[in-house]
Amino acid sequence: MKSLNKSLILNVIRQEKQISRAEIAKKTRLTPPTVTNIVNELLEVGLVKESTMGVSKGGRKPILLTIDEKHSYIVGVDVGGHKLRAILTDLNGNNLVHYSQELPKNLTNDFFLRVLTDAIDKVLADSHIPIDKVIGIGVGMHGIVDSEKGISIFAPNFQLEQIPIKKHIERNFSLPVIVENDARAFALGEKWFGQGLEHSTIMCVNVGVGIGAGIILDGKLYRGHNSLAGEIGHTMIDINGKLCTCGNEGCLQTVVGGDRLIERTIEKLKKGQNSILQNNKNLTGYDIHQAAIQNDPLAVEVLRETGTYLGIALTNFIHLFNPSRIIIGGGVANSGDFIMKPLIHCVKERALTIEAKSTEIVRSNLGEYGTAIGAVTLILETIFAVKDD
Ligand SMILES: [Zn+2]
Structure with missing residues (x-):
């Protein structure tokens, strides 16, 4: 999109879903003739379409503009x-x-x-x-x-x-x-379609096999000098910890990553802790979650530890970036409150200020995809x- 104004208008239509030309002018502070000209161009290329579903305040119903989602x-x-x-x-x-x-x-x-x-x-x-x-x-x-x-x-x-x-x-x-x-x-x-819509500084943490974070600072994706920013999974939290895929020891990923969740469960089972997971040969994260739902103490404990370690990592991140909201996604996050509760508890206990303690931490609602x-x-x-x- 070459013209800044064109892109500005297109974005307002996208965010508002349905909007009249007059409202666009008000929101963008562009003159009504400028809005009309650009909207005509957008209608011509088919990116935008007209609908007449507006509510009339007396007189005829205003024509509303929407994105023509079938354009491409x-x-x-x-x-x-x-x-x-x-x-x-x-x-x-x-x-x-x-x-x-x-x-x-x-x-x-x-x-x-x-x-x-x-x-x-x-x-x-x-x-x-x-x-x-x-x-x-x-x-x-x-x-x-x-x-x-x-x-x-x-x-x-x-x-x-x-x-x-x-x-x-x-x-x-x-x-x-x-x-x-x-x-x-x-x-x-998340910023465009999910839990980050109304926020300009967010951190999205994907907790799956690995753990990565996407950071949006003042509305823009932050990559860092060499595209390294957000590698939260390889922040080291245990100098005597397990070997990580990156070659270092004790990375966050070696404690709370999806594979490690299963390994920790197996370690506890081997120590003779009682659990309904005892005879499960092909243990998955899903099995652990299901066992926790049935109040299996071992499963609940493993997920609680995961939540606490994540909470420690996120508290560090809050102190570095001070986001207004943290959004958690990925397979491990599917365990819901079993992980989220200890995680939020940990942040409340350890973050520096009242504002930091109450940083919103929510789960992604975009689903598997x-x-x-x-x-x-x-x-x-x-x-x-x-x-x-
Ligand atoms: Zn690592």
Whole structure:
């Protein structure tokens, strides 16, 4: 979007869902003729459509403008530590087609790129949307990502380096591709469609196999000098701790990551602690949550410890960034109050000031495909967002 005003108006229509020309002028402080001209351009290219559902204050009903969500479509992919999820959405981020699969073990760069391409092919085929209506592909990739070059610099869960995702996918589909760290994509999704809507400084923490954070400072995604910002999973909290996938010891991820949750449960079972999980050979995070629901003391204890450690990590983060809200997503967060209660309790106990103690901490409501929706938002942002740089 070249013109700042055009992007400003488009964004107001998106945020308000339905709005009249007069209201747009009021909100943007642009003159009514400027608004009319730009709206005409947007109507012409089909990004915006008219509806007459406004409420009349005497006289005829005002014509309202909305985004024409069927104007174009976007593919979003979430590449987690064990799982890949792909979706196709319209311009309003509505999930129209989705697909997920477990990722094979022993991936190589080439094999991974083939799996990724096949998944994108699958959602495109299932959607029956003609490819010329698709405007881009966003990829949220775990690990360290150079979003400018679109390269996965290091994917710790696959032990792969320098994967040229953008180049490969662009060549295959002839569409613009944006690659971003998965937690950052998730944060953008929350800011646009989820629990971050009304907030300008938020932290979104994805707690799955790994733990990553996406930080939005004053309305903008914060990447840091070398795309490293938000690697909360590799903040070290135990100098005598377990070996992490990054090579260090005692990272937060080695205490509260999804795999570690299961390991800690097994360790406690081996010590002879009583539990209904005793005879479960293929223990999953879901099993632990289910056991906790049935008041299994071991399961409740493991989740409580997880919540407390997360609470310590988040208290540190509150002291660094002072967000107005923290949003928790990812598989481990599905355990709900078993983790959230001790987490919030820990922050209340340890944060410095009354304001810091009452930092809102909520769970994501975007569901399993939240990060994929965030990946879609990477593309949406290039159309809608007002860029001042
Ligand atoms: Zn680590």
